[in-house]
Amino acid sequence: MQIINRMKALLDRRLEKDSYRSLQVNEQLVDFCSNDYLSLSQNMDIAKKIHKKSIGLPMGSTGSRLLTGHYKLIDDAEQEVAAFHQADTALIFNSGYSANLGILSSIPRKSDIILYDELVHASIHDGMRLSAASSYSFRHNNLSDLEKQLKIHQSKNIFVFIESIYSMNGDEAPLIEIAELCKKNNALLIVDEAHSSGVCGKKGEGLCVEKGIEDAVFARLHTFGKAIGLHAAAVVGSKTLRDYLINFSRPLIYTTAINPHTALSILETYKHLNINGAVYVKELKERIDFYKLQMLTLSDYTLKSNSAIQCLLIPGNTKVLKICTDIKRAGFDIRAIRSPTVAAGRERIRICIHRHNSLDQIGNFTSILKKTFKQKT
Ligand SMILES: Cc1ncc(COP(=O)(O)O)c(C=O)c1O
Structure with missing residues (x-):
């Protein structure tokens, strides 16, 4: 009984700190968070x-x-x-x-x-x-x-x-x-x-x-x-x-x-x-470059990266979670990376770019991301 109470107390502490984790079934949103960078899971x-x-x-x-x-x-x-x-x-x-x-x-x-x-x-x-x-x-x-x-x-x-x-x-x-x-x-x-x-x-x-x-x-x-x-x-x-x-x-x-x-x-x-990799890598790179170009105005808040993983820093679990929820409501799937997964004060939205993201999708997504970021921070 004592152990169950301890488990409950630790879970409650996470709820208080906005760091409680739960499993979510994927909704049909535009994917800016999966690790399927080359879109091969759907090939x-x-x-x-x-x-x-x-x-x-x-x-x-x-x-x-x-x-x-x-x-x-x-x-x-x-x-x-x-x-x-x-x-x-x-x-x-x-x-x-x-x-x-x-x-x-x-x-x-x-x-x-x-x-x-x-x-x-x-x-x-x-x-x-x-x-x-x-x-x-x-x-x-x-x-x-x-x-x-x-x-x-x-x-x-x-x-x-x-x-x-x-x-x-x-x-x-x-x-x-x-x-x-x-x-x-x-x-x-x-x-x-x-x-x-x-x-x-x-x-x-x-x-x-x-x-x-x-x-x-x-x-x-x-x-x-x-x-x-x-x-x-x-x-x-x-x-x-x-x-x-x-x-x-x-x-x-x-x-x-x-x-x-x-x-x-x-x-x-x-x-x-082996046959198609060179084309796929190039297509992914074009999308990453396009995303980075759209986000230039927020470069003080982004982490330097040439990879498919791009981060926008929004310190504080509560704030990063709130911004993430607003962007999800607009139809884009992104996830907040909160402390303790990253150090407190270094919370972020971790955005993954994929071959299956069209330039239109990236354009729409980045304009909502920038607008929400400016309104809420
Ligand atoms: C750097 C790194 N190494 C290892 C792993 C674990 O790989 P897997 O998901 O295949 O267990 C991950 C997954 O998140 C990772 O990011």
């Missing part, structure tokens, strides 16, 4: 191919990867994913969340050091909690702070964990400089490419390939739940990395593998991206 060419080829497939994988859950379609998908991202191997996990847990819980050992950007995703924090290594944050995208910490811990094995595009800001990491620092200081670089997969690079190979540093990265994470339009994720890198994870990564070993329909969907989507 009928891919869907028809998957539908045709999936007839007769078993519905479940029937086991974990090391038992009956490994089959030819997963093998084929992993080879396609590895080739696309210009890596020797790929290993599919059930989600990006479990892949980050899988890397961090198995590779860094006691007496090793993990240095991570202060803005990394919750899944990286949770992975570090499962690791026996000591972890320290460095200031966001701050090369001198990273270098200082590399020097402090130079006698140890060091892992540096960053994102290529930061999920809550949309800004990109200085990848070339960080890769150089890691090389100079014998540190292993791990890059979570969740928000650059499908978006950066000529065909969507990710920011590491775009910058030409893929061979300098120890492990890259590509998630399929965002621009790829599906779910699950792959860790790409060397054969040793893959073999090690298969042997020691508990989030891979002790769970039922993705089903054949998902493996087929990953395979077909990547084949499609």
Whole structure:
């Protein structure tokens, strides 16, 4: 009873602070908030191919990867994913969340050091909690702070964990400089490419390939739940990395593998991206540039970003929620990012631009956004 009361009190506290979370069924609003940057979740060419080829497939994988859950379609998908991202191997996990847990819980050992950007995703924090290594944050995208910490811990094995595009800001990491620092200081670089997969690079190979540093990265994470339009994720890198994870990564070993329909969907989507990715990336970029142009007058309140994630800062949970609700009433789906997800005072509307957003939609949306912002702040 005491515990139930404690749970209720914590929920009440969230209600008081306007930080209470609840699940909402998607309404039919114009999408400016999903992670479907390339609109692949709705791509009928891919869907028809998957539908045709999936007839007769078993519905479940029937086991974990090391038992009956490994089959030819997963093998084929992993080879396609590895080739696309210009890596020797790929290993599919059930989600990006479990892949980050899988890397961090198995590779860094006691007496090793993990240095991570202060803005990394919750899944990286949770992975570090499962690791026996000591972890320290460095200031966001701050090369001198990273270098200082590399020097402090130079006698140890060091892992540096960053994102290529930061999920809550949309800004990109200085990848070339960080890769150089890691090389100079014998540190292993791990890059979570969740928000650059499908978006950066000529065909969507990710920011590491775009910058030409893929061979300098120890492990890259590509998630399929965002621009790829599906779910699950792959860790790409060397054969040793893959073999090690298969042997020691508990989030891979002790769970039922993705089903054949998902493996087929990953395979077909990547084949499609190989052919059409360059056009899609260009179309997305045109829309991002158009959005940014429309928002120039509010540039003092926006975070610098060239990616599909664009943010408008509106400090205070109550205010950001109110503005968000008004804009939703006008027919546009956006979400407020409140504290504690971001630091108090850094609350924001996180706007995602997609290939399926027409220039007209972006024009209408930005004029309502600007008008509401000016009236209510
Ligand atoms: C940077 C980053 N890494 C990992 C994840 C987790 O990926 P998934 O949704 O596939 O579990 C996310 C998802 O929000 C993310 O933004």
